[in-house]
Amino acid sequence: MNVDVLFNPNSVAVIGASRDPGKIGHVLVRNSIEGGFRGRVYPINPKCTEILDLKCYPSVKDVEGEIDLAVIAIPAKFVPDALRECGEKGVKGAIVISGGFSEVGNVELENELKEVCRKYDIACLGPNCMGVINPLTRVDSVFIPTYKMGRPKLGTVSFISQSGAIGGAVLDLMARQGFGMSKFVSYGNGAVLDETDMLRYIADDDKTRIIVLYIEGVRRGREFFETLKEVTKKKPVVVLKGGKTAGGAAATKSHTGSLAGNAAVYEAVFKQCNATEARNLDQIFDFSKLFESQPFCSGERVGIITNGGGLAVVATDSVEENGLKLAELSEESKRKISENVPAYVNIKNPLDLSGDAGADRFGVAVHSMLEDSGIDAILVGVLFQTENIDSRIVSILVEASNIKKKPILVVCPGGEYSEVHSRMLENCGVPTYTSSAHAIMALRKLVNYSKFVNKK
Amino acid sequence: MRYQEAVALLKRYDINFVEGSVVRTVDEALKVAKYPVVLKVVSDEILHKSDQGCVKLNVKDADSLRKAYLEIMSNAGNAKVDGVLVQSMAKPGLEMIVGGRRDEQFGPVILFGLGGIFVEVFKDFSLRVCPIGRDDALEMITELKAYPLFKGVRGSKPADIEAIADVLQKVSKLLYENEQINEMDINPAIVYGKGYCAVDIRVLP
Numbered sequence: 001m002n003v004d005v006l007f008n009p010n011s012v013a014v015i016g017a018s019r020d021p022g023k024i025g026h027v028l029v030r031n032s033i034e035g036g037f038r039g040r041v042y043p044i045n046p047k048c049t050e051i052l053d054l055k056c057y058p059s060v061k062d063v064e065g066e067i068d069l070a071v072i073a074i075p076a077k078f079v080p081d082a083l084r085e086c087g088e089k090g091v092k093g094a095i096v097i098s099g100g101f102s103e104v105g106n107v108e109l110e111n112e113l114k115e116v117c118r119k120y121d122i123a124c125l126g127p128n129c130m131g132v133i134n135p136l137t138r139v140d141s142v143f144i145p146t147y148k149m150g151r152p153k154l155g156t157v158s159f160i161s162q163s164g165a166i167g168g169a170v171l172d173l174m175a176r177q178g179f180g181m182s183k184f185v186s187y188g189n190g191a192v193l194d195e196t197d198m199l200r201y202i203a204d205d206d207k208t209r210i211i212v213l214y215i216e217g218v219r220r221g222r223e224f225f226e227t228l229k230e231v232t233k234k235k236p237v238v239v240l241k242g243g244k245t246a247g248g249a250a251a252t253k254s255h256t257g258s259l260a261g262n263a264a265v266y267e268a269v270f271k272q273c274n275a276t277e278a279r280n281l282d283q284i285f286d287f288s289k290l291f292e293s294q295p296f297c298s299g300e301r302v303g304i305i306t307n308g309g310g311l312a313v314v315a316t317d318s319v320e321e322n323g324l325k326l327a328e329l330s331e332e333s334k335r336k337i338s339e340n341v342p343a344y345v346n347i348k349n350p351l352d353l354s355g356d357a358g359a360d361r362f363g364v365a366v367h368s369m370l371e372d373s374g375i376d377a378i379l380v381g382v383l384f385q386t387e388n389i390d391s392r393i394v395s396i397l398v399e400a401s402n403i404k405k406k407p408i409l410v411v412c413p414g415g416e417y418s419e420v421h422s423r424m425l426e427n428c429g430v431p432t433y434t435s436s437a438h439a440i441m442a443l444r445k446l447v448n449y450s451k452f453v454n455k456k
Numbered sequence: 457m458r459y460q461e462a463v464a465l466l467k468r469y470d471i472n473f474v475e476g477s478v479v480r481t482v483d484e485a486l487k488v489a490k491y492p493v494v495l496k497v498v499s500d501e502i503l504h505k506s507d508q509g510c511v512k513l514n515v516k517d518a519d520s521l522r523k524a525y526l527e528i529m530s531n532a533g534n535a536k537v538d539g540v541l542v543q544s545m546a547k548p549g550l551e552m553i554v555g556g557r558r559d560e561q562f563g564p565v566i567l568f569g570l571g572g573i574f575v576e577v578f579k580d581f582s583l584r585v586c587p588i589g590r591d592d593a594l595e596m597i598t599e600l601k602a603y604p605l606f607k608g609v610r611g612s613k614p615a616d617i618e619a620i621a622d623v624l625q626k627v628s629k630l631l632y633e634n635e636q637i638n639e640m641d642i643n644p645a646i647v648y649g650k651g652y653c654a655v656d657i658r659v660l661p
Contacts, residue, residue: 221561225585265559268583272592 001123003193003201005093007134007183009068010039013060013091015082016074016098017043017051024073024097024143029054034146037138042067060089069093071131071141076100079127080112087120095141096126102189103128110191117192129188130164133171135181136207142184144168155180156209157292158202160195162187162216163242170214170284177285178427179292182208196224203231210291212284213239213275228273233456236291236449237275240284241266274452276445286433286442293429294407296450299376301327302443303369304350306381307357307389311436312350315379315411318440324447326350327375333368340364349375358388363396370405377443381411381436384418394421398428407446409439457637457659458538459498466642466654469630471623473654476543482525485542492516492545495524496656501535508532514545546655550605550615551644554623554654556586556631558638564631568624570602571644578602586628593621593628606647613649620647623654636661 012032018025025043029051032041043051046058057063060070060082070086072079076098086094094117101110110127117124125131131141135154142149149168152175159174159181161167167186174181183205185198195215202208211231218224231237241263270277276291278284302319304326306312319326327349329337334347341347341361345354353361362380369375382393401408410425410432412418422432433439457465459478466473478498479485485495497510505511509531512524528540551571559565562585569581582596597606597620608614623645631637639660646653 218561221559222563225562262559264583265562265565265585268565269562269585272584 001121001193002092003123003197005068006095006123006125006132006185007139008137009093009139011042011066011068012037012039012139013042013044013057013063013067013070013086015044015060015070015072015086017045017048017056019048019051026051027143027145028071028073028097028141031140031142031146032138035138035140035151037140039068039137039139040065044070060085060091063089067091069095069139071095071097073097073143076106076109076127080109080116083113083116083120083122083124087116087122091122093123094125095129095131096124096188097129097131097141097143098126099128099188101127101191110189114191122192124192125185126188127191128164130167130186132186133181133184142168142171142186150175152179152181152184155182155292156207157181157212157288158183158185158205158208158210159212159214160185160187160198160202161214162190162195163214164188166214166242166281170212170281173281173285177289178423179289190219194219196220196227199224199227199231199237203227203234208235210235210288211237212288213237214242214284215239216242225269225273228269228275232274232449232452237273238278238284238288238291239270239275240278240281241270274449276449282438283441286438287445289426289431290407290409290442290446291449293431294401294409294446295404296453297376297407297443297447298450298454300324300447301374301376302440303327303329303372303375303378304381305353305362305365305369305378306350306383307353307355307362307386308381308383309352311381311383311411311413312352315381315436315440316350318436319379321437322440322444324440324444327372329369330372330374333372336368336371337365355383355386356388357386359390359392359396362393363400366397366400366408370400370403375406377407377409377447379409379411379436379439379443382421384412384414384421391421391424394424394428397425397430401428401430407443409433409443411436411439457661458500459541459657462657462659465630465634465659466657469626471626471630471642471654472652473657474543474546476541478539478541480539482522485521485525485540486518488542489515489518489521490544493521494541494543494545495521495528496541496543497528497532498538498541499532499535500538502532543655546646546653547648549646549648549652551646552620552652553581553641553643554627554645555642556627556637556640558631558635559585564628564637566596566624566628566631568596568620569600570605571646574602575643584628586632588625588628590621590625593624596624597621615647616650616652619650619652623652 014028016025043056048056149172164186495512553571555567564586569575580601606615641658
């Protein structure tokens, strides 16, 4: 089965293409044009001759050229026949957007869909899904107009989502927060291709550095488990499991049965597979931006730099709460820093550069800590509210982060001025957080995964 | 699964179980007892033996044994009883639970925690999908909040961590190879400065 064709097709047929701007079949064609899809687009609809200046065909069989991928948005009962025509035409991949299958109890129709895909060896996503986005080839089957949902720029995060709704919201937020994306896939009912297949494909995709996974359940538990275990050896996986209710633990007679419910088993699976579990949507972002942008960590000793004593105290608490260690500054670091800061700055970790610090003081401190072999990660707390802090600190921090020697995380709590700078930093690949608790929690996860990677 | 079968299963996997025999009369019980002993009812119909007064601990002599036996039989009421287990009294140590369950999606999972009532009250347990290796087993032990108890606190001797890791791996193998098992509790198993001993077992097919 050719899964790759879903992400890298040379031609796409939109089955159910429509002239009506309110229809999914219209948005799909429009998005292909506006998104700049590199290949050919064939609208399919027996009732039209032309849609958005593209020639419209009654059936895929009427198209003269080859079709790699069919995106299907027609009522459920017509889908198996449409897939049969695709099979006869030699279409290799299909994305079935249409709902109305097993998710509403229509299991028979879904089985028919499966059979057709097996017979013709069609790599099929869905039904009841949003399909794929690949910012590189600009293939985009997400039927939400671009003005309502942004598309992330090209990058190295791939996102696999069972749910279309969560998928859309996360994509939109990723675009907004400047995440770079390699592949997006929403697989819906997973009738033919499911989470395990997608995980396998994305794991082998050399353009993906980190995988984000949203699941509500899995179909082939054992295979998912074995696959996830292998995938994390190659790249980090941040996973959110939705629907962790106690339902699965009902009706058991033993202690073990009542404790080891559904949620606990998923937690065990993630832990055992060295996947990084996020507990909510916010943590998906907190964790994946750190994994994506920063190098792995050599240990758990944290250096803290800030221009506000209180921020240093709170950050230190977070370090201890998350089982990380506060680093000791080397004599060399102490000397280098003290030569470049006023005498009233107390040279120790956490390093409070004092409220009148400007970008230059931060620069000296960050570079000293980067060189200090007793420090594994650096947390920089910047209070943008103070007199001497302005945009100049952005280039200092970006430059330090680009050395990629140790993870650098920035905490900058504040209003609009802080937010503007935080976005500048993020766009340049420096992960920022509004609280040290969130930053250190993310660092804890990076340390855990780094330990696993370093042990290999 | 009947008690005797469950014990035989543990033995097949080389898991230490405290010596005992199932008897059907007071006379038989008197014959096998090496005091002090524990008497427990053996019945599929009684799930919470202690709650129902069907367990007698630290029975020291023949007179107490006669009395305990009769009490157990009377507390069992109308439940179908297979016999009474006469078991040597295990030496005191740190009580643990080692359990298993078959998950619909992931197959057998193994659970480890502090035994007796603690696992219920504090929900302090660790869980893994079977089979597990030595590293997984050690992680299961160290990730408990109660781990310091196993390391030894305030002069108490450290528990035999290697022995726990060993029994966890054996139970994991047992669960993995016996698909008929749906739920299982070894509760308690007692760990000592050296070695361990399983004291009670329940297997639900």
